[in-house]
Every structure is written in structure tokens, then in C-alpha cells.
Amino acid sequence: MDYEKVLKDAIQYANEAGEYLLKQFYEDFKIDLKGSKDLVTEVDYACEKLIIENIKKTYKNHNIIAEESGKHETDSEYTWIIDPLDGTINFTRGIPIFGVIISFEKNGETIIGVHHLPAINQTYYALKGKGAFLNDKPISVSNNDNLSNFIIGTGDFNIGKNNSERDLDNKLLSTITSSLSPMTMRTKILGAACADLAFVASGKIDVLFYAFSNPWDVKAGILLIEEAGGKVVQIGDMTIFSNGQNLDEIKNVFI
Template structure:
């Protein structure tokens, strides 16, 4: 039987160590960058180094567990336990020399998240949650924002990698929300966005066509911080809204309004 407290301690250590790797290579002119699906979908040598570092730990400590990671995909092992890893969320920011990026690690059991860790090394923010035990930022308990009005809220979003070739690219929703909120942010790292919703630094968030590794840790951290995550199942990929109950419903109402106008 897995000891959740010990596992959480290990994962925090792995995330912090991975952050040191990322800091070591950050803004190096010799950084190797490759293109994946499109010209805006990048992978760097640090994505791969970060993933290798984390996956080696998982294989050493939990060799019978399955793994799903952004760069390596799904492992061959079949298990009720699944580690979901985004070794470097915000690769474009990283490659550009912008300090907003993070490592995201989650552990699921029978598709239910047991623990989640998101670490942003340059700003030194470690977001941590385990099932039923609350959410924390650098050891301090956190909770989602209590704001209920969009015009008083700062919310975040992002855009899919295929935005240049797919009309379902979030641009219509983005334009609609601009005059309706206090501030609209596009930070370029979904896991970090979700973690900041959990901490109340962002009042809400929506995005379309995400992947499991983008949200696995962040979803649990939000829920343990008293927030909601609503999935837009009619949209492509993983599309969701996050925040407190009231803000989630108001974001949903505006998205439905835009959809009904199309």
C-alpha cells in the first residue's frame, strides 16, 4: 500500500531538483530547441533532461507504476497507479527567457488524483496538494479567490498550439472577455495558471484543447483549495474552467453566450 505522505515528500524533492536543472540552463545561448507539431510547439533539451530526471526517480521508487509524460508518452506498464508528468510546462517562455514556467507532477489511483505538485523555480513557488489534506504554497495553506463578479476579477487563459490553422483557437472567447473583466492574463503555462487560481492570485481560468499532463496536478491543487474545475466536454481535447463556484458559472455563461452567437 502506497504511503501518500512519503510519496508527497519525494515528489516535492524531485520537483525542486528539476527546478535546479532548469535554472542552470535558463537563458543559456547554447540552449538546444526543436520544433514538434507546429512552429509554436517547442521542445528544448531541458524538457528532456527534466523528464529524464523525474522519470528515473519514479522508476527507481515505484517500478510497478505506470507513467504518462509529455515527451515520452505512456509507459508500457499497466497499473492502477499512474504518474502524470509535465517536466517543463511553459517551454516557449523558457526558450524565450521569460521566467514563467513550471514542473508539474501528479499521481493518480484508478483515475483519481492522490497528489499534485507544481514548482515554478525562478519565482520559487512550490504548490502542493494531496487528497483530503488541503493545498499549500511554500508551506502556507491556500484557498481560491472569493470574488463573485467578473468585472472585479483577473482571469487567465491560453491558446492551443494549432491556433494558426484551427478556427477553434479561443480567440473569440478572449476578445469577448477583454471588456468584461478587471484583467485578462495569458502567461503561457497552464499548470502554473491553475496553481495560481488555487492560491487566489488569479480569480478564474479557462482554456481549450489541453492535455492530461497540463492539468493533472493543478486540478487537484484547485479542488483542495476549495475551488471547482468544470470540463467543457463538447469542445476538443481537455477544455475547462477553473475558479470558485460563482466565477466558474459566470465564465461558463459567457462562453455559452459566445457559442450561441456563432
């Protein structure tokens, strides 16, 4: 498998999907509830269909896992994982922080990750062992090792498929705001994994906390962060995406 070509194709698929999202961003579209605290739009479905069709033109025998339509399984060792519109709620409210996430795996190991943020014309990508990039320029996590200067981030809160997941979200928020935020400079909630994890990888955010996550939200971003020199660690149900600095001090807040 020529992974350089697969990466080029993945970026193209993300860019084409991003062009579609931008066209729809200023139009009226149908919005439905997906669970009690989440939304899905006709744009999500149409964009996902576009990406899947593009993948199948060249990689017809590969597995695909898509947020909205689920698993498209074959017996291949290769799998594409796609989030066609990450940050749907932002999108529906006219907030230009949304994007396309695509990752590519071989036997469960992430080889390629792409985050495309069309509204700000930024494409982050990584190929395992080759580094991480933003618009073709190398990126790295921040070298900030002073916790008092940290910009920290969290995912949205009061979300999840059930009360248990929402309780995890809100408990994490409470701990962050009461114990960790006072030790740092600022706390950000952007509302989209495509931006959250890419901003850690590129040094804009020093550390990020998610109570739980879906594979289409984080697999590409984990590769971005690791290839940019960062670390991803798990504490119970919480994931920490970081520049690797001050981790012991940070973890002590939650233990």
C-alpha cells in the same frame, strides 16, 4: 501506499528537476520544432529523463506517462504523469514563467499534484482530501464574487496539434476579448499551465479558460484548485478553472 511519503518524494523530484532547469535557463541549448506551432528543447528531454529515473528508483513498478517520451506501462494501479518543462516557449525566450508538473494517480483518480515554479521559488502541492499548499502554507481560491473585479486568464492561443485545435483556441480568444474581458478587470496570458492553474488555486487569478488541454498540463492543477475550494467545469471543448463564483454569468457568455 503511504501517500504522505509519495507526496514528499514528488516534491523532491520536482525540486531537483527545477534546480536543473534553472541551471540550463542561462545556458545555450538546442531547440527543435514539435509540430508547426510548438517547441521542444534538449532540456525538456534531459529533465524528463531525470524525473523518470528518480521515480523508478523507488517506484519501479509504477506506470509513468511523460509528455515527451509517452507511456511507460506496467500492470500497476498507480501512475505518475509528468511535464518536465511546462512553458517551454517562455523558457526559450528567457521569460521566467515555467515549471515542473507532477501528478500521481490511483486507478485514474488523482491523489497528488505538484506544481514547481523554480524561477520564483514557489512550490504548490495538494494531497486529495488534505487541502492545497504553497511553500507549506495553506492556500485557497479567491472569494471575489464581483465579476467586474475579476482577473481572468487564458492559455496561449493559435496553438494545437492541428488546424481544428488552433481554430478552437482562436475562437475562444475572440469570445473572451469581445464579450467577457469588458465585464472584468484584466485578462492575463502567462503561457504556462504550471502558473495558470496554481494561480487560480492560490487566489491570484479568479477564473481561467482553456480550449483544450493535455493530462500532463492540468491533472495536478485540477487537484490543486479543487483542494483549494475551487471548481472545474467543462463546456463543450472548453474547460473553466475557477473560484466557483459567478459561474452562471460566465457560462452564459459562451452558450
